[in-house]
Amino acid sequence: MYMLALHPQTGKHYLPKSGLFSKRYMFLLSGLLVLVAASCQPKKQPPGTVAATQPLASLPAAEKILSKNRRFVYAVRWEAAKTKTAVLDTVTMTAAGTPCPFEATQTCFEWLFRADTVWPAGFRGSVGAVENAKEFWIHPPRYGRYRILELNPFPYLKLPAVSGRKWDWEVYASAYYADPAWAHWKGTVRVKFRYVLGGAVQLATPLGRLRCTRIQASGTSRLGTTALEAFFHPDYGFVQLNYRNIDASRTQLKMVAVDVRPESSERILNQFLRLPQPDSGLSRASSEPAAR
Numbered sequence: 001m002y003m004l005a006l007h008p009q010t011g012k013h014y015l016p017k018s019g020l021f022s023k024r025y026m027f028l029l030s031g032l033l034v035l036v037a038a039s040c041q042p043k044k045q046p047p048g049t050v051a052a053t054q055p056l057a058s059l060p061a062a063e064k065i066l067s068k069n070r071r072f073v074y075a076v077r078w079e080a081a082k083t084k085t086a087v088l089d090t091v092t093m094t095a096a097g098t099p100c101p102f103e104a105t106q107t108c109f110e111w112l113f114r115a116d117t118v119w120p121a122g123f124r125g126s127v128g129a130v131e132n133a134k135e136f137w138i139h140p141p142r143y144g145r146y147r148i149l150e151l152n153p154f155p156y157l158k159l160p161a162v163s164g165r166k167w168d169w170e171v172y173a174s175a176y177y178a179d180p181a182w183a184h185w186k187g188t189v190r191v192k193f194r195y196v197l198g199g200a201v202q203l204a205t206p207l208g209r210l211r212c213t214r215i216q217a218s219g220t221s222r223l224g225t226t227a228l229e230a231f232f233h234p235d236y237g238f239v240q241l242n243y244r245n246i247d248a249s250r251t252q253l254k255m256v257a258v259d260v261r262p263e264s265s266e267r268i269l270n271q272f273l274r275l276p277q278p279d280s281g282l283s284r285a286s287s288e289p290a291a292r
Contacts, residue, residue: 065237066107066131068097072236073257075206078145081248090114091141091253094261100128107131111141118144134159136237141253142177150177151246153193153217153228155238161213165197173221182247183223191221203231205239206256212239 076089096108106128113123127139137156140149150173158167172188198214212231219226229242236258243251 064107064131065136065235066095066097066109066129068095069261070095070097071259071261072255074253075256077250077252077254079250091146093138093141096126100126103128105130109138111143113141113143113146116144136232138238140241147177147179148182148245148247148249149243149251150174151183151189151191151219151221151223152226152243153195153219155228155230155232155241156193156195156217157213157215157230157232158195158197161197161232163197163199167195169193169195182245182249185223189221189223191219191226194218194220201231203240205254207236207239207258210236210239 078087092112100108129138227244241253
């Protein structure tokens with residue numbers, strides 16, 4: 001453990017290489033670090049309650065949805081075609097608050113997936129989003145079974161949100177996302193998206209009853225058709241995504257909690273001791289192709 005010392009000549013603090021402090025000072029500094037770390041932890045929910053069951057306070061005017069370390073938790077429901085039997089899952093989206101190193105016009109964020117046999121600690125995929133006065137869109141989760149979402153319309157809103165507004169977009173989906181279980185192709189496949197903006201709706205969500213903008217979209221390619229119904233809120237982004245996939249299965253992502261990821265204890269210690277900070281960029285654990 002590093003201990004701060006006061007230089008007898010300069011009067012400045014420094015880090016001695018040998019343990020010259022008494023146990024008393026070690027105990028006092030350890031206690032201070034514990035207090036600093038505790039102050040940065042999120043408040044615990046009262047027993048018997050669910051996180052974010054009430055509407056959260058609106059964002060300050062200058063703050064963006066994808067602000068640094070803001071974390072969005074989605075409950076996911078998968079339904080196979082012609083059945084109501086569901087498989088449940090969760091994914092987490094955390095904003096980096098910085099431009100993507102692979103595409104400076106996009107803001108980086110990270111999808112975190114639950115642990116599986118391939119990634120026992122949970123797979124992390126770094127991708128991009130666009131958030132400005134003209135539009136808001138994100139890359140969907142695309143690891144494992146979520147790769148099927150590459151053929152669906154991306155969550156996308158054109159601003160200002162005027163009911164009846166229509167727009168088109170397209171992507172070239174790489175064979176990286178292909179799977180014989182739903183669709184197989186080589187190279188890339190062109191997918192055309194068509195969006196129609198609906199009016200405002202009151203949507204019941206785990207975050208509370210929210211006034212959202214409804215967007216309906218379709219995807220068309222030589223492989224077939226897909227669809228997306230998205231609900232956008234100006235403070236939380238896409239709070240609900242209802243997908244109809246290329247194999248007629250259905251996937252729903254419903255936002256259930258929003259918080260700010262606390263800084264790690266390592267970073268808190270380094271800041272207190274004024275040590276060099278580690279790289280704040282997201283690790284590129286994902287092997288996905290560069291974001292478009």
